[in-house]
Amino acid sequence: MTPEAAIADFLNGFSHPKLGLAVSGGGDSIAMLHLAAQGSVPLLAVTVDHGLRPEAADEARFVASVCVDLGVPHWTLRWRGWDGHGNLQDQARRARYQLIAEWARAQGVGHVALAHTLDDQAETFLMRLARSSGVDGLSEMTARQVDDVTFVRPLLGVSRADLRQMLKQRGADWVEDPSNHDPHYDRVKVRQHLVGLTDLGITAKGIADTSAALAQAREALNWAAHGFAAQHMHMVGPDVTIDIGAFADLPAELQRRLLVHVLRWLSGAEYSPRRQAVADLIQTALDGGKATLHGCAMSVRKGRIWLFREYAAVQSTSASVGHVWDNRFVISGPATNARIAALGAEGLQQLPNWRASGRPAAAVMADPAVWLDDRVIAAPLIAETQGWRAEPAPGRTDCHSALLTH
Template sequence: MFRRGLGPAGKEALGLAVSGGGDSLALLHLAVEAGCTVAVATVDHGLRPEAADEAAAVGAACAALSVPHDILHWRWDGQGNLQDAARRGRIAALAAWAQGRGLRAVALGHTQDDIAETFLMRLARDAGVDGLAAMAARREVDGIAFLRPLLGVGRAELRGWLLQRGVSWADDPSNDDPRFDRVRARRALAAMADAGVDGAAIAALAGKMAEVRAALEATTAEAAARLVRIDGGDVILDTQGLAALPAEIRRRLLLAAVMWIASAEYGPRGAEMERFVAAALEGRVATLAGCRTSHARGRMRITREVRAVAGLSCPVGALWDRRWRVSGPDSNGLTLRALGEAGLAACPDWRAAPYPRTTLLASPAVWDAGVLVAAPLAGFGAGWVAQCQPPRGPLAAAPLSH
């Protein structure tokens, strides 16, 4: 059963994220019993003094099983929501660790109870279909597949399995702290079980919502194939066709465009998105999440807003704005930055480029200190090429221009 939850990744060396709690320790022992070749990482968030001892205990458990173990460190910068920041930091650290070990996948110990708790948390935040859909069994971050092979198993079942084998685990005291949404959701689940609504029933409902989401995504992809063109990192939409779409498909199509152009992991909040959609339908210029719209001849173009990339720089060859790679004859000591007004002024033939001025201003350019070397989208600099990361999701069905 465990290997089936891993899919094809079960045949390769696999990373495991093990905190020392019951769910992740069960993941470790199940993987070893299934004969998987594994390496383990424990992320010490530095938030509790006991965390270092718990990480060391995981190391001892791995040593007893002849499994390699690494301790990763993450520190909160004090910005934003602590639990969300810790989750993002943990995933980023695990992805970097997996890359360093040459692993293509990392398994996480999320269970059926996590699905139910997440459902209640998102329900309290007035989440839509996507928010209420069950957490994915597989997602990719920085080229690493993160797998959740235990989503069909309850937490109590896993812990009973560990007790039968005499395996003990550590309980994080924050799991009983009512300040956290997940703890309150866990308590609500326990209360609902008395009324006959248990975690398994809620997880099943979340699974149905995932099916609804998949159907909506398929319909959105079909709309993208008809109404969208990808053009130099921009998204161009047929406004009449957009207006004729059902409201939810229209919203999803515009959201996909904004998230791709902004390289955003999460979409804008509902009210912001509603205002953006309304402006799109009325033909008004709008900005959202570092993106900007323009309208001409029955088409709407969504492009990167130049001020959103004004401070971004990286060496030539690296990924700029999380979307663009630029290559050319000589990259030594050169930097990628937005073309901007000063760069555009140095491109004598930019008006002959197949892109509008707003697109060119936010496009990647090669600089040697303050001297413009190349601006591929503006046709400046022989031998230089800019390539944009292709869109995923529904926009992957849209045809490419130029």
């Protein structure tokens, strides 16, 4: 598919009032900007300056100047959160998504386009293959949800070379990030070795086609897991319970898929736990034991696997009234000077009727509560409390529906 056709198809099917574009200044995103500017959809462009290279500020100014020429409003966002510890690329990527999502919400933009290409898809496939990823990891990239903002990828069927050729034909400039040629990064190593695979008939296009086929397999597996969940998985408050007899009869991949989904949904984690850790959790559940994984706890009660948030994972988490707590809930009510924190053992003692919920004490302890000094004034997941309510965080769907959207 040509770059022009890919963007035209995307914009023709885009039914929302405006579209955000994430533009770094590199060839892929600059090409997306030029192509999208030819359409009739109102555009807003955004660049994130991570402050990690001295050239970054100049690159943001370059994007701003291109946007002026094309008549597209532009914003530059700055991230200064790197503390020198951990995985720099991963932290920068997470921060980029979060900053752009916050910007999009402020501008009333529900969708932001990313300029990932067919080559990015092939490189990601090989990197994940090296980590022994399964169906999900090797499947085609999908739209990504951050809170209530959807990130879309209209250029996944277009090669990097075709985008640059289009820019050259138009006499358009772009910037080259030197890190794209630094062999210290795994993606650069994969990119360099991918060229040598063409002699074996392995091309970026072929790999991308395989990823697309695996995405269909992923969809079928999620559909099967959703059908099982509709019959055998139930919510008890914020906890998830699964009929252990029916679960034991599932194929191993569906057992794994279901538990991984529940763990990620409960914890709000972006990534899945390691495959062996999940296999161990499944075996412990089938043996009737208890375990913790991924910030969640598991026990078996009355023929059901009971999964809930682990108190240790939230005991230090707090939020103001009306703000998101633990990426899961927004607690709102009349007392603005209160704080939201986990109930814990101390709070549990202040709620003599908590057993009426039918939930394990360990699960209730991980619930959000409204604290005024050292006193619990509301626990909206346990009992109706006048003036206080708990609502899902923005963009958070129920556990069953989320099986079909991940």
